Amino acid sequence: ARKYVLTKHFQGEPKKSDFEIVQEELPELKDGEILTEAEYLSVDPYMRAYMIGYKLPTVMIGGQVAKITASRNDKYPVGGYVAGYFGWRTHTICNPNIPAKGALVPMYLLPDISPYPVSLALGVLGMPGNTAYFGLQEICKPKAGETIAITGAAGAVGSHVGQIGKILGCRVIGFAGSDAKCEYLEKELGFDRAFNYKTVNIQKALREGAPDRIDCYFDNVGGEISSAIMNYMNKNGRVAVCGSVSSYNDSALPKVTIVQPSIVFKELKVEGFLVNRWIDRWNDGINANLAWLREGKLKYEEKVYHGFDNMVEALVGMLRGENLGKAVVKVK
Ligand code: NDP
Numbered sequence: 108a109r110k111y112v113l114t115k116h117f118q119g120e121p122k123k124s125d126f127e128i129v130q131e132e133l134p135e136l137k138d139g140e141i142l143t144e145a146e147y148l149s150v151d152p153y154m155r156a157y158m159i160g161y162k163l164p165t166v167m168i169g170g171q172v173a174k175i176t177a178s179r180n181d182k183y184p185v186g187g188y189v190a191g192y193f194g195w196r197t198h199t200i201c202n203p204n205i206p207a208k209g210a211l212v213p214m215y216l217l218p219d220i221s222p223y224p225v226s227l228a229l230g231v232l233g234m235p236g237n238t239a240y241f242g243l244q245e246i247c248k249p250k251a252g253e254t255i256a257i258t259g260a261a262g263a264v265g266s267h268v269g270q271i272g273k274i275l276g277c278r279v280i281g282f283a284g285s286d287a288k289c290e291y292l293e294k295e296l297g298f299d300r301a302f303n304y305k306t307v308n309i310q311k312a313l314r315e316g317a318p319d320r321i322d323c324y325f326d327n328v329g330g331e332i333s334s335a336i337m338n339y340m341n342k343n344g345r346v347a348v349c350g351s352v353s354s355y356n357d358s359a360l361p362k363v364t365i366v367q368p369s370i371v372f373k374e375l376k377v378e379g380f381l382v383n384r385w386i387d388r389w390n391d392g393i394n395a396n397l398a399w400l401r402e403g404k405l406k407y408e409e410k411v412y413h414g415f416d417n418m419v420e421a422l423v424g425m426l427r428g429e430n431l432g433k434a435v436v437k438v439k
Contacts, residue, residue: 108133108198111167111418113158120356120426121155123419126167139202141183143173148195148415148436149229150422151263155355167195167418168209170234172217172225180204188217190228195418197438211383218390220397230263230433231400231407237392238349238382239267244275245385246347246378247323251276254317256336258304259327259352261288263433266296267396268325270405273297277323280316282309282332284428291431296406309335328353334364340373348379356426408432414439 108131115125136142149170157168175187176198183189183203191214192207193199206213217228230236242264249255255272259265260281269292272279281292282304289301300316302309309332313321320341326333329351337346354361370377385392399405410430412421415438425434 108196109415110197111195112164113161113167114164116163117155117158117356118358121419121422126419127164128416133198133200136177136179136200137202139180139204140178140200141175141180141189141203142177143189143191143193143199143201144176145171145173145193145197145199145415145438146188147172147226147229148418148438149234150412150418150425150434150436151235152350152352152355152426154422155426156350168192169195170211170229171196172228173199183216188225188228189214190217190233191215197415212386212389215389218393218397223397223400226409226411226433226435226437227407229435230409231267231405232393232396234382235263235433236267236396237385237389238264239271240392240396241382241385241388242347242349242380243268243271243323243325246380247325247345249275249277249323249345252278253322254278254280254319255323255325256313256317256321257281257325257327258332258336259283259350260292260298260301261285261431262327263430264349265325265327266292266408266432267405269298270296270399272323274399274404278317278319280321282312282328288431291408304332310339313339323347325349326351330354330361331363334366337366337375337377338364338369340369340375342373344373344375346375346377348377352426410434412436 111126192210255277257265261283269279279298281298281301292298292301302312324346326348327350330353408431421436
């Protein structure tokens with residue numbers, strides 16, 4: 108078994124030299140335990156942000172989809188698949204009856220997601236999918252005919268949020284980091300407009316893309332673009348603050364335009380959330396997204412990196428925006 112141990116706190120972009128890959132012998136299984144082998148590991152923006160608070164050295168955090176290869180637990184038979192926050196490890200021994208400390212979401216057996224690949228349990232049928240499903244609907248509460256703006260729009264969460272917006276009958280505009288991503292959002296996913304935030308004038312894009320201004324803003328990136336969008340919102344607009352990936356690699360806080368006057372005078376509702384708020388309804392989110400997939404209403408893309416040795420490249424690549432949809436690593 109192999110695992111990544113983080114030995115140095117990240118400075119700027121994560122680096123290979125921040126980690127040590129450690130080989131370990133695993134003990135015999137005890138009653139109730141299972142042994143799993145990772146097939147797909149997830150790379151997510153939160154990994155860059157969360158590790159700041161950890162005491163080092165520690166095993167790098169993260170979710171994975173793994174196959175059960177040995178079992179002393181009748182409810183978890185060999186050959187089954189689990190989604191778990193085991194960290195960056197190839198093999199894991201755990202007792203499913205004892206919740207792991209610090210796991211974002213407790214481990215669970217994958218439901219039948221055929222004909223789709225098990226990797227989707229890290230994306231559209233997993234944590235990012237539920238972030239989109241609950242975050243948009245529970246925080247923004249969009250009504251048909253309203254306009255939704257999304258930043259980080261071509262990523263795992265953003266691309267999914269936009270499609271739910273269209274299913275709900277809203278006008279959807281997105282901001283993403285390349286012309287190719289914007290073309291995909293408009294042509295493949297049905298976004299009404301998508302803009303390359305690296306090249307457009309944001310004010311002009313907002314006037315053009317959202318002539319009736321914005322009622323709901325799903326904020327994945329933070330920073331100046333978020334201030335511009337919030338200052339362009341309608342009265343009683345709702346903002347779901349999901350993440351702020353634009354600043355995860357920076358040590359200095361960005362300078363941004365003040366938004367408090369807009370929040371006050373337009374009576375905006377601004378709410379941050381963590382997706383595990385809806386842990387009791389986790390399967391409802393997965394089942395709803397699965398039904399939309401099967402009905403052809405929801406599309407997904409994956410950027411698949413290959414090999415356990417390339418975890419750091421994958422994490423850095425995702426943070427640089429190499430991914431369309433969900434970034435995952437196929438372990439073998
Ligand atoms: P993505 O698949 O969207 O990947 C990250 C993307 O961030 C990149 O593809 C890149 O796209 C974009 N990005 C990188 N740097 C910048 C920048 N400086 N400005 C704007 N965009 C940038 O990741 P996820 O969908 O997994 O996550 C999206 C957001 O949601 C993150 O902020 C994450 O932390 C948050 N999140 C929050 C959860 C919660 O419970 N609150 C749960 C899951 C995710 P581009 O080419 O467009 O720049």
